Amino acid sequence: MPALDFQINNVVGREVSARTFNSAIQHALYLLTEFDAGISQKRRGSLAWYIARLGSDSSQLTVSFISHLKPTKQKRQIPPDIAPRVTTSFLSGVEDIEERCKTPPYLSELGMERAGELSDLLSRNGAAAFRFSSEDRAVEITPKTSENVHKLLPTKRTAIGSVEGRLEGINMHKHFRGVLYHAITHKAITCLFDETQFDLVKNALGQHVVVFGELQKNINGDTVRIARPSLEIIEGRNRFRLPDVGELGKPDFEDIDSTKEYMELIRG
Numbered sequence: 001m002p003a004l005d006f007q008i009n010n011v012v013g014r015e016v017s018a019r020t021f022n023s024a025i026q027h028a029l030y031l032l033t034e035f036d037a038g039i040s041q042k043r044r045g046s047l048a049w050y051i052a053r054l055g056s057d058s059s060q061l062t063v064s065f066i067s068h069l070k071p072t073k074q075k076r077q078i079p080p081d082i083a084p085r086v087t088t089s090f091l092s093g094v095e096d097i098e099e100r101c102k103t104p105p106y107l108s109e110l111g112m113e114r115a116g117e118l119s120d121l122l123s124r125n126g127a128a129a130f131r132f133s134s135e136d137r138a139v140e141i142t143p144k145t146s147e148n149v150h151k152l153l154p155t156k157r158t159a160i161g162s163v164e165g166r167l168e169g170i171n172m173h174k175h176f177r178g179v180l181y182h183a184i185t186h187k188a189i190t191c192l193f194d195e196t197q198f199d200l201v202k203n204a205l206g207q208h209v210v211v212f213g214e215l216q217k218n219i220n221g222d223t224v225r226i227a228r229p230s231l232e233i234i235e236g237r238n239r240f241r242l243p244d245v246g247e248l249g250k251p252d253f254e255d256i257d258s259t260k261e262y263m264e265l266i267r268g
Contacts, residue, residue, distance in 0.1 A: 002135050003052050003064040004032075004087050009129040016061060017125035024130065025063065027118040031111060032065070035089045038106030038181055038188060039082050041206070043169050046070055047083055087134050094132060094139045101148040103222050105186035108179050109153065110171070115141070116149035153224060155216040162212045163189055163223060167204050167231070176201075180211055180226070190225035200231065208234045 006028050010016045029049055036045030046069060053064040067083045093104030097115055107115070119141050121127050130141040165183040170176070178201055180189045191211055193201050213229035 002084075002087070003066050004090070005131075005133045006063045006065065007129075007131040007133070008061045008063075008127055009059060009131070010061070010126045011123075011128045014126040016127050020121055020125040020127050021061065024118060024121055024127065027114050027121075028065075028132075030114050031093075031107070031118075032086065032090055034108060034111040034114075034188075035093065035106045036082070036086045037168065038186065039085055039089060040079075041166065041168065046079060047086065091132060091134065091137055091139050094141060094145075097148050097152070098139065098141060098145045101151060102220060103152050103187055103218070103224070106181070106188060108169075108188040109190045109224060111188070112149050112153060116146045119143055119146035119149070152218050152220070152222075154218065155224065156219050157217050158227075159215045159217065160213075161215045162210050163215070163226065164210045164234070165189070165208070167191075167201070167207060167209045167211075170201060170205070178205075180209070182223075183208070187222060189223050191229045191231075192225060192227050193229060204231055204233050210234060 006025070008016055008021065008024060032047075032049060033045045036047050037043055040046035047067040048070050049065050049067050051063055052066040053062070055062040055064075067086075069079060069081055072079060089104075089106060093107050094115070096102040096104035097112070103112065118130065122129065122141075122143055132139050132141075163180060163182060166181045167178055168181060169179040171178070176193050176195050176198065178191045178193055180191050181187070182189060189211075191213075209231045211226055211229045211231045214227040215223045216225045216227060218224050
């Protein structure tokens, strides 16, 4: 697969500190794993990331990431390599935040915070700019990323309602919460569960569910989190499946030759 290059430009006349370099790499890997987990439907992702090349000159450091599929318990079953899709979604996600001020698919609230923290490393300890590139496409993270993250995460309005999607991941740090991937947009929504719901949530992991509660929406009207949620597991096929053409039946006007004939028919 093509490598994903991560370039760290340094301030003229200064070196990038080792701590800033390490933090930037860790944040980048966290974001890649989030997109991987959302697409592969595996909590820890399906890809292991490696450094294929290191480069440097007077103005920048370059780290080239490549990935390999993690081994599975079913050795005879080879999972699909989603690396190209993860890389594309990652680059599009950075563009969504940086250029469009939109929450991207697959990136959770914690992932958004990590993107903001990566942006906050700029202009500190020698780092001047971050750039991700793969083949003929490149995106940059600037201080605007952090500004937009701070616009996208706060609640601007609330509504009572429900969201349908796939429930993945449990995080017990500070608060008990799960991540719901919207069935249509694939955007990650934080569900603020109560600890008394632990067994229910655990049994629903990886399942298609409907979560009811207080929908907390951002400036764009996207649901960022659901407070006081309750959930219901949906059995059977995805309710959002569109019917096949054959299931729609034959339209009444298929054998009508002209608009005039059609109008005369419906008017009797």
